[in-house]
Amino acid sequence: MRELKNQEWLSNKANELRIEILKMVNKSQGGHIGGAYSVIDVMTALYFNVLNYDPKNPSWSDRDRLVFSKGHGCLALYTVLAEVGYFGKENLDKYCVDEGLLGGHPERGLIPGVEVSSGSLGHGVSFGVGMALAAKIDKKQYKTYVVISDGELNEGSTWEGFMAGAQFKLDNLTVIIDSNKHISLGRTEDIMNVEPLPKRLESFGWNVQDIDGHSMSEILNALDATQYSQGKPNAIVANTIKGKGVSFMENATKWHYRRPKGDEFPNALAELEALLK
Amino acid sequence: MRDAFSAELCNIAEKDSEVIFLTGDIGYQVFDNYVSKFPDRFFNMGVAEASMITTAAGLAHSGKKPFVYTIIPFLTMRAYEQIRVDVCINNHPLKIVGVGGGVAYGHLGPTHHATEDVAIMRALPNMTVIVPSDPSETRKAVIAAYQHNGPVYVRLGKNKEPDLKRYNYDTYQLGKAAVMREGKEIGIISCGPVMNEVLKAADELSKEGLESTVLNMHTIKPLDVEAIKKLADQVNVLVSVEEHNIIGGLGSAVSEVLAESGKGKTFRRLGIRDTICHGVGSQEYHYKKQGINAESIKNTIKELYLK
Structure with missing residues (x-):
């Protein structure tokens, strides 16, 4: 059993990973940095304090399943997977380099710890429904977690999955929505509104928690509470900020996908280093 | 090629007020000129390709001339049945313009590669399939697609491809x-x-x-x-x-x-x-x-x- 970390340690780790992500993007032609920064706190909490897994045995049959449906946010997934030992950190230096391990979207079978190939939006919830259903059929105790973006709520297939999860009473399934309020071309509410999200999810028959997705205590409490739901699948609306951690990236559409230019790299690095404890 | 498409789309929309452009939340800064000129004829349908295709078919049914645009696998494969029924069976003259033909999206990986799209689009009755090879040809292809009275799929590469200039x-x-x-x-x-x-x-x-x-x-x-x-x-x-x-x-x-x-x-x-x-x-x-x-x-x- 891993030693659980305290909230301060986890928040600090998430900021260390933000720095790692910044360096990866700076070395490459560009990356989806904004959506990685919004979800990194949730991912850090999941991998250090919640998920049951063995990095030395990624296909262990009793592992908790994590479907990283917002594949474009993979910089958050890669840095966490490297940090917990699925693969060496030297691979982070070759992000999007020919024949490197880590590409612009995660690929199952190539990258240890990646449960499902993703990058096309709107697949994760139904995929998780299938995994959670299999656990029920096989009377397995593993839990299934799905991390989706709020943009994925535009896809009809996501809501088909929400219907199925409730229909099959999958209380072993938790969907975390990285609700950073932005999609590729602008603000979600200006393009295709998904609010009021908690009410919509509740009306689909889910047990819903509405939290600050950058507050480690709220993230941990919400994930803990999913253990006690009965007969209902769990949705956690993590209200987050796209680009969280770097002032000029926060809520800025241009940082959906970009490589730092000019002073942007040192300025971002300085801001993130100032957050470290 | 996407910039060439955007430029030609502006030209066409300038002359024909029935032209409407719909995107599946793709094309950051690519269509700024179009949006500033024709804000009432631009619709970002969000990350919802099936909805985009059928909405565009409804627009076409009502006399509009829609162009729809996003990354090819999501455009042609996610919404294939919508294209078959709402566009081809009903024979509505939608112009389906996809970006990222083949492995143009390289490092973004197989979810973003388009390596089976021509096969499935070619198999649809009523569909015309065009694959331009450079920006100048893209402009000609977009005009030809607009002038053709029927569904058309235009497969673009990405951007900054060179003009090959081997024919007039x-x-x-x-x-x-x-x-x-x-x-x-x-x-x-x-x-x-x-x-x-x-x-x-x-x-x-x-x-x-x-x-x-x-x-x-x-x-x-x-x-x-x-x-x-x-x-x-x-x-x-x-x-x-x-x-x-x-x-x-x-x-x-x-x-x-x-x-x-x-x-x-x-x-x-x-x-x-x-x-x-x-x-x-x-x-x-x-x-x-x-x-x-x-x-x-x-x-x-x-x-x-x-x-």
Whole structure:
């Protein structure tokens, strides 16, 4: 059993990973940095304090399943997977380099710890429904977690999955929505509104928690509470900020996908280093 | 090519107030000019391709002239049944413009690669399929698509492809192949940005004394059957080169013509070899891996010719 970390340690780790992500993007032609920064706190909490897994045995049959449906946010997934030992950190230096391990979207079978190939939006919830259903059929105790973006709520297939999860009473399934309020071309509410999200999810028959997705205590409490739901699948609306951690990236559409230019790299690095404890 | 599309779309929309543009939340800054000129004829449908296609079909049904745009797999594959029913069965003149043909999205991986789209779009009755090879040809293709009274799929690469300038673009005609170079020994049929590799290979072969005719089959459907038959009569070795699975795309279309014509010539399809392009790599990396970079094309042709 891993030693659980305290909230301060986890928040600090998430900021260390933000720095790692910044360096990866700076070395490459560009990356989806904004959506990685919004979800990194949730991912850090999941991998250090919640998920049951063995990095030395990624296909262990009793592992908790994590479907990283917002594949474009993979910089958050890669840095966490490297940090917990699925693969060496030297691979982070070759992000999007020919024949490197880590590409612009995660690929199952190539990258240890990646449960499902993703990058096309709107697949994760139904995929998780299938995994959670299999656990029920096989009377397995593993839990299934799905991390989706709020943009994925535009896809009809996501809501088909929400219907199925409730229909099959999958209380072993938790969907975390990285609700950073932005999609590729602008603000979600200006393009295709998904609010009021908690009410919509509740009306689909889910047990819903509405939290600050950058507050480690709220993230941990919400994930803990999913253990006690009965007969209902769990949705956690993590209200987050796209680009969280770097002032000029926060809520800025241009940082959906970009490589730092000019002073942007040192300025971002300085801001993130100032957050470290 | 996407900038060329955006520019030509503006020209068309300027002249025709029925033209409407819908995107699936793709094209950051690419359509700023269009949006500023025609804000009432721009709709970001969000990340919801099925909804976008059917909404556009509803618009077309009501007399509008919609162009829809996003990344190809999501556009053509997520919404395929919507395209089949709402666009093709109902025969609505939607212009479906996809970005990222073949492995243009390189490092973004297989979810973003478009390597089976031509096959499925070609199989739809009523659908016209166009694969331009450079920005100038893209402009001609977009105009031709607009003028054609029926559903059209236009497969774009990404951006900053060079103009190949091997024929007079003003002679562009939907359904008629363009001759990019002429030679008596080898016939190469290709389309899309991989044409650049084809021309480099043909130019290299020429230095070694092997002359090729290169046909630019920019319209895959309706196919220029006569141009293929004529080429088969002229040369002894035929090769098709496509940035697509060798099953179902240009190579298959050419094979069908050759098989039914009874013109038994040495023929080879070059393209993605019925595989997912796994692994991290640029467009150039995958070209090399799949044997469709200039050097591989040249070597394959030499092998076939000398056999």
